[in-house]
Amino acid sequence: MKRFLATTALCLLPAMAQATALEDAPWAPRAAAYRLTLFLGNLDPMPWDLLDSSWTTPVAGSARDIAAFENMTESETRGISQALEDQDRQALFLAATDVIENGILRSLAKASDNLGTPEAAQHIARAETLYRAFADGIQAADRSGFHQNGRAWLALNSAVGSAGLSQAGALEADRDAFNAARETIETYLMQNYTAADFMPRSTLTTVPETIHSSGAEIEVPVALPPGSNIADQRELPRLVLQFEEAGLDEADMPLVAYGDMLFDSPEIFGGPARDLGMACSTCHNRSDVNRDFFIPGLSSHAGGMDVDGSFFNSMFNDRTDDHLDTPSMRGIRFTAPYGRDGRESSLRRFTRNVIVTEFAGKEPTPFQLDALIAYMRQFDFLPNPKIDDAGRLTDLASEAAKRGEALFNTPFEGLNGRACATCHTPDRNFRDGMTYDIGSSEAPFEGGTVTQFDTPTLRNINFSAPYMHDGSLPTLESVVDWFNDSKSLGLDDAERGDLTAYLYAVGDGEDPYQVFKGRETTFRLAWEELTTFASTLNTLIPMQDAENIALLVDTVAADLAADASTMVNQAAKADVYRLSSLLRAAGDASAGDNWAEAAAAWDAFKTLQSELDEAMY
Template sequence: MKNLISAALVGLLPVAAGATAIEQAPWAPRSAAYRLTLFMGNLTPVPWEKIENSWTAPAPGSALSEDAMSRVTPAEASAISAALAAQDRQALFEAATAVVAQGILRHLEAAESALGQPNAAYEVAKAEALFRAFEDGIKAADAKAARDLGRAWLVLNSSLGTAGVLGHGAQETDAKRFAAARATLETYLTENYLPAAYAEREKLTPVPESAVRSGTPVTLPATLPPGSNIADQRELPRLVLQFEEAGEDEANLPLVAYGDMLFDSPEIFGAPARELGIACSTCHNRSDVNRDFFIPGLSKYAGGMDVDGSFFNPMFNDRADDHLDTPSMRGIRFTAPYGRDGREPSLRRFIRNVIVTEFAGDEPTPFQLDALEAYVKQFDFLPNPKIDRAGRLTDLASDAAKRGEELFNTEFTGLGDRSCASCHTPERNFRDGLTYDIGTAEPPFPGGTPIHFETPTLRNINFTAPYLHDGSLPTLASVVDWFDASKDLGLDEAQRADLTAYLEAVGDGEEPYQAFEGRDSVFRLSWEELTTFASTLDTLLPMRDAQNIALLVDTVAPDLAADASVMVNQNSKPEIYKFAAILRAVGDASAAGDWDEAGLQWSQFKAMQAEIDERMY
């Protein structure tokens, strides 16, 4: 639910139709470099420099602060380096695959040599950490082999023996069983990941060689590379909604509530975003920005990514590495035009563009666009008592900020005899609705016209770092320094500090983060929002709208079950699974056209909600 949950699993696996993100466990350095190579090697164009960095510097998502090249043999390093220098995808795939496979075999050999000693278990663990790089490819291509290899790993570990505790529970080392299990793994790895010749690969994947050569289609689950983070930031932004501030219940606004659900639903996007559980709220976390969002190869800085690359929608690929910082959606009804470059004049068109163009989703229905637009128009800015309704500083602002306000309204030659306030107009929420070339983007070719970017609001910007369209400046002070230097404003150190203080004053906001205490838990927030989403069935069931009922159920039911993992009241956890199953039954009945049964199940859902509500925290 709004990506509220983080859990460590073996890898970043696809999330079944829900927006509950899963944090992946750290990877071994060589496995991390290998999976980054596969992911980035499939991008168009291939970001060769980033792939090289994943081998020569500690890779994102690596468990250790060591580069992968420090853990390979000289011959392996030479093969990797040669493939990178030649920018040869196939050669790099072969060299990288051999690095991982040979590493597993070397660790298993070392483990067998150390049987009976503590180091044997350490070597087996390192071998397993490397095997993780191949594991999902084997599971997808050959379920039987995956089971056989899984048993082999269990036998390896159980054959190591143990000294027990204080002399009790000791087990003898079983060298024969260990050798047999090692042979099973070695045979499979040699045949499938160290063949005499590799098949040419159009798409780089960890699928075993035997499956590739057989020509049998293999469907791999969508995965993100090591170092990816699509879970919520640790401090959840406070969500300010117009209707809540006015004392209205969202359940009484079914169009808004359904839009809220769609904002949280991966189901409106195409693959792979849908399979990974990415929703609007993944990046625009609780109307603001998920400052921790990061995907290696797509993101230059945390909090943004290249939205028109080849991964999410190849048809929209501009073949340029043009990272965009994610803008806040607070007060979005006041901030047209939309998109960093102001390409969309209407909010409705912008929403449709994100779904269909950026994330390859199906064309949304008019009802779905109505709902999404109705919901996001409820987003408001955080209240800021340091500015009045006209954007002027109040007495609560510091003296430095007030001196900065004078500078903000001063005309400078370097700004074309205009002031900062000419574009960031205080009485218009510190923006003017126009686009400009301020020198932050290069022309697409010599003599060409650079992209113009729209004037962003300055309201609540204290919480949206980094800054500029590409997130290249980390602080407001660095923004002031950049403008001073690039526009020859001639500000001294004290003036720059005053102007920074002014920006911090107008960019402030009350209670910027969601507070949790006692019964007001993370799960309670999820519970209240998910059950509000479900309340739209009171409208959808009489309409017999099976399509939107299915979308709602496919979003809410799995999120309810997933979010149960963070309940404070763990005794009530089993009730959540039963609750989610009833909601799923509503969806099944409506899909079958059995509206009487759907209504009956919905009545049971509401009755159970009333019964268990107090225990849900």
């Protein structure tokens, strides 16, 4: 189960992409605006309207629901406003950096003025939340400075003193220690974050200026801005797999199991998607849609993004803000062509395009594509007892839905004499495999040809809002209203209600979300998935396929260790780390061409897994 590791600026740099979602700590409003400025300022083209709103309105992911401007001085506000008005990228970066540095210095001064009172600790806390905006750049570029500053922050917090509890345990403030720690931090900031001394930067980063001006090549870990959410949605979709419904075990189907692992692996993508821990399943949770997915600057609303911008693959940048809604992959073997515009009839070629073109991954091997396609072709729709095999409503549907079915099959002049069912053909899974211009997009230039979009299936659509290719319509009611208005269908309120009821009937599905209770926890689900992925070593080790073993181990070993944080049975956490180490040992041995040692480590993994299975929840 692939999820995003939301790293904070003060944590250790990850050695590789991991998968367990951690809630990102809220940002101070000014720090949130600053981090958004860095992220949006590195997009091409820059979204100046979003940059403006990041300072003038509250930012999602902020600790408090206030705009950054509300905590800034008049001169700071003027500097940001002027840079935004001039659309001057470098001036905005300098003014924004000043806001953070000045805010830290002011808070430390207030802490000094209030030393020995509770207010002093509050001011230090405010200063630390602003320092967080710089910390990842310092950590990446200047490890010694990062640790020096870290010790200084600890000293500051220890030196402010405490009134204790009920006059017991009081600690006197230590002004000498406070001043020494304050000087350490302030000197570092003034040497490295005084914007007037900055050299121009082609990429806006938080790397300290003394390091940047030296010309050193520094790679700051990829980070998403405040307000981002690429973790699994809280209600996990139920995954319906054809082989499971037939009573088969995925562990007995190594190609499918390996494809399942690849679908959950960030290792098949290039940076930055790989570095963020993104996988196919990040957007397509358990074959359906991650309705919570959102990245400011890339997503116009939750549930999709612009996949051909500059962030994931600059070579694929079409310089157009064209957010696409994430389509469900349920029943994907029945829903060709692929892509919202139906540009690809082959699922294999489309999958390769997503990996290489959209997310800058290296060329997948034929075996890897075979595995991915074998797995994805197992995705099925949620069963829906309200429709029969031909797509007709059953007796379980409401009377309103049955009236709506008649409307759905009625030709309308506004649809050029066709019915809704002409394109959303009931006995073809409510689709026809064709593309159309329905008036939902504009031509790219005057006299240009409007993009056509494929007919999406209506099966299970109750769980994949929003709707249309760009996700511009939030509900099925709004979809019916849009067609009624744009195509002059002439439906009255009752008829629109009946047609909507019909859509809800055909779009329904049984048990749409994963149920967790008792021993069936999120970790148990991850445990069963990850150990099934690992089972492909039964095939890969005898094949001596070191390349695919390495990819599997890099994915599964990291995920096992990371997922341990979600365990209910915390006493068994150490055992998960032991298993992860055995998997690593098998991978290291195979990389060294020591196949006997790899097989021994894998046998030890299987033995320990069997012994521990009941405790894994």
